[in-house]
Amino acid sequence: MPMETQSKTIFEQFLAPLFGQLIDREALLEFRNSIDWEAAIAEIANPQVIYPDYYQNSNFHGVQNGYLSIDAAVTYDPITQYVLPPNETWVRESLVKAIQGRPRRILDLGCGTGTTTRLLKRQFPQAEVVGLDLSPQMLVVADHKARTESLDLTLRHGNAIATGLPPVSFDVVCATLLFHETPPAVAKTILQESWRVLSPGGQLLVLDGNQQTLRSIDWLNTIFEEPFIREYGQGNLDAWLGYAGFEVVRTQDVFWLNQLSTARKPLPVSTPVQTSVQTPDIETPGFEGVLAW
Numbered sequence: 001m002p003m004e005t006q007s008k009t010i011f012e013q014f015l016a017p018l019f020g021q022l023i024d025r026e027a028l029l030e031f032r033n034s035i036d037w038e039a040a041i042a043e044i045a046n047p048q049v050i051y052p053d054y055y056q057n058s059n060f061h062g063v064q065n066g067y068l069s070i071d072a073a074v075t076y077d078p079i080t081q082y083v084l085p086p087n088e089t090w091v092r093e094s095l096v097k098a099i100q101g102r103p104r105r106i107l108d109l110g111c112g113t114g115t116t117t118r119l120l121k122r123q124f125p126q127a128e129v130v131g132l133d134l135s136p137q138m139l140v141v142a143d144h145k146a147r148t149e150s151l152d153l154t155l156r157h158g159n160a161i162a163t164g165l166p167p168v169s170f171d172v173v174c175a176t177l178l179f180h181e182t183p184p185a186v187a188k189t190i191l192q193e194s195w196r197v198l199s200p201g202g203q204l205l206v207l208d209g210n211q212q213t214l215r216s217i218d219w220l221n222t223i224f225e226e227p228f229i230r231e232y233g234q235g236n237l238d239a240w241l242g243y244a245g246f247e248v249v250r251t252q253d254v255f256w257l258n259q260l261s262t263a264r265k266p267l268p269v270s271t272p273v274q275t276s277v278q279t280p281d282i283e284t285p286g287f288e289g290v291l292a293w
């Protein structure tokens, strides 16, 4: 398979050969050839989407054109299984298990090939689960996986900083492995957009690289050819979430290399009803209608 790799990156010199040993290249090639990419991309891509500079001019993981490449999309799952120790599914399940109640609508930002998106749908089959990503190629793989498993996912080509989705329309918004791939200013804008689309009381969950670990073990930032991972590691997701207006902000370690941040969009502050006569049995307005948990 022709791999569009940069020359002399650390990824190419050390990791690509290693992954090359671990990956079944024949099976990957068969998978790549089984898809009519031009037709599939045309079906899923939104021609109005404008790719931000950081996205189209960066070579994520040493792959030219980053995620706007068929090779990146095809090799993503086989490689990712080795970079979420001790077990990819356990790491992803930490996010799914932290969701409270029974959400009716879930948005997975930067859903990529839809691995977490699928887990969300399996855990909450009654919910409408929407996956959004900037890469049509990654969405084609996500769509292929969902169809193979007869999972009803809504996949949407778009930018997480301005999704175009209606305000106050999701009970849960989540992002897995998205923020270490974006400049911090973009990550903060995505948090504002998450706030906009969440219902009051709705839950935000961010699963990503462990910022404390990335700060203390610098070579981790070097090996994966991630253009923004060092800046991400220097940041503090709790602070970003607080700044965006979220409450009940918590970040916990997920095994060795990852962290899970959870937060809630506050309910509106209810002002006491002003009456001239004391009426003790007046009901306080409730939010059961908008609360899923």
Ligand SMILES: C[S@@+](CC[C@H](N)C(=O)[O-])C[C@H]1O[C@@H](n2cnc3c(N)ncnc32)[C@H](O)[C@@H]1O
Pocket (backbone or CB within 6 Å): 055, 067, 080, 109, 110, 111, 112, 113, 114, 115, 116, 132, 133, 134, 135, 138, 158, 159, 160, 161, 175, 176, 177, 178, 181, 182, 186
């Ligand atoms: C490391 S992958 C993670 C994919 C998936 N969430 C997972 O856990 O496997 C990062 C994904 O974020 C997407 N992405 C990066 N910036 C984005 C943005 N501004 N809006 C939407 N998706 C974005 C990329 O296209 C890529 O699919």
